[in-house]
Amino acid sequence: MERKAVLAQMIRVGIVGGTGKLGRDIAGLLLQREDMTPGAVIGRSGSPWIGQDLGAVTGGNETGLRITGDLLATKEDCDVYIDCTHAKALMEENFHAYALLHKPVIVATTGFGAEDVERLAGLSQSMPVAICPNFSIGVYKFLKLVRLAAEEFGKHADIDISEIHHKFKKDQPSGTAKKIRETILQTGVESPVHMHSIRAGHVIGEHSVLFTTPENERIELSHKVYSREGFAQGVFTVIQWISQRPAGLYGLEDIFG
Structure with missing residues (x-):
C-alpha cells in the first residue's frame, strides 16, 4: 500500500x-x-x-x-x-x-x-x-488522591508541594505543580500552599504533597515517573x-x- x-x-x-x-x-x-x-x-x-x-x-x-x-x-x-x-x-x-x-x-x-x-x-x-x-494518566489519578487528602487534612495543616525535574526544564514551578495547587485550593483550604522546585540531573518528573498537621503528623503523597514511556x-x-x-x-x- x-x-x-x-x-x-x-x-x-x-x-x-x-x-x-x-x-x-x-x-x-x-x-x-x-x-x-x-x-x-x-x-x-x-x-x-x-x-x-x-x-x-x-x-x-x-x-x-x-x-x-x-x-x-x-x-x-x-x-x-x-x-x-x-x-x-x-x-x-x-x-x-x-x-x-x-x-x-x-x-x-x-x-x-x-x-x-x-x-x-x-x-x-x-x-x-x-x-x-x-x-501521565497516573498524575490525573494522583490529583484525585490529593483532593481527598486536602478535604480530610487541609483545613488546619501546613501544605507543601515539592517537584523535581531535570536541569534543562526552564519553568518552575512545573505546570503539574500548579495544577496540584489549583486542585488543593478548590477544596476551600485556608492555609497557604507552598511550592518548592528543584532542577537537577536527568530526573524525568517527581511531585510530592505534604500535609503536616498540628498534631505533628505528616501525610505525604508522591508521584514519580521512571521512564518517558x-x-x-x-x-x-x-x-x-x-x-x-x-x-x-x-x-x-x-x-x-
Missing part, C-alpha cells in the same frame, strides 16, 4: 517543537503506531534540523518526512497539532498560525499567565484546545480524544475523567 493511502487511515499529528526533547520522544512513539503517525515535524526558524529527515532527530531509520520551519504550510498534512515548544513561542509565534490552521491543538507546554489562558480560551471557541501540562499511553489517549471533540477548552480532568 502506498504511503499516502496508509496515512489516510491514520491520525496525522503535527509536532510543533519536534526537535526538542519532548517533541523527539513523541515523534519516536508515534512512529511505532499503526493508528497515528507524525504528519509534520516543525522546528524553530533557523534550526540546523530544518530540511533533515525525522530519523535524524529520533535516532532511527529514515522516514521520508523532512523537518520544516513553516507551520502554516503543514495544514494539509496534519489532523491534530501538539505544541511542545514553550509558552512564549506558542503565544507569540504559533498562536496566530493555529487560528488560521483551524485544527485541534494539544498544548504540551507550561508557564502560561492568566492573560495567556484567556487567549487560549478565545482560540478554543472555534476549535478544540487541550491544555496538558502532563501526559510512562507518558506514551497518555499521549495516544489525548490525541485520539481531542481529534473527536468539538470546539472547546479541555483539561486533564476532561480527558482522563
Whole structure:
C-alpha cells in the first residue's frame, strides 16, 4: 500500500517543537503506531534540523518526512497539532498560525499567565484546545488522591508541594505543580500552599504533597515517573480524544475523567 493511502487511515499529528526533547520522544512513539503517525515535524526558524529527515532527530531509520520551519504550510498534512515548544513561542509565534490552521491543538507546554489562558480560551471557541501540562494518566489519578487528602487534612495543616525535574526544564514551578495547587485550593483550604522546585540531573518528573498537621503528623503523597514511556499511553489517549471533540477548552480532568 502506498504511503499516502496508509496515512489516510491514520491520525496525522503535527509536532510543533519536534526537535526538542519532548517533541523527539513523541515523534519516536508515534512512529511505532499503526493508528497515528507524525504528519509534520516543525522546528524553530533557523534550526540546523530544518530540511533533515525525522530519523535524524529520533535516532532511527529514515522516514521520508523532512523537518520544516513553516507551520502554516503543514495544514494539509496534519489532523491534530501538539505544541511542545514553550509558552512564549506558542503565544507569540504559533498562536496566530493555529487560528488560521483551524485544527485541534494539544498544548504540551507550561508557564502560561492568566492573560495567556484567556487567549487560549478565545482560540478554543472555534476549535478544540487541550491544555496538558502532563501526559501521565497516573498524575490525573494522583490529583484525585490529593483532593481527598486536602478535604480530610487541609483545613488546619501546613501544605507543601515539592517537584523535581531535570536541569534543562526552564519553568518552575512545573505546570503539574500548579495544577496540584489549583486542585488543593478548590477544596476551600485556608492555609497557604507552598511550592518548592528543584532542577537537577536527568530526573524525568517527581511531585510530592505534604500535609503536616498540628498534631505533628505528616501525610505525604508522591508521584514519580521512571521512564518517558510512562507518558506514551497518555499521549495516544489525548490525541485520539481531542481529534473527536468539538470546539472547546479541555483539561486533564476532561480527558482522563
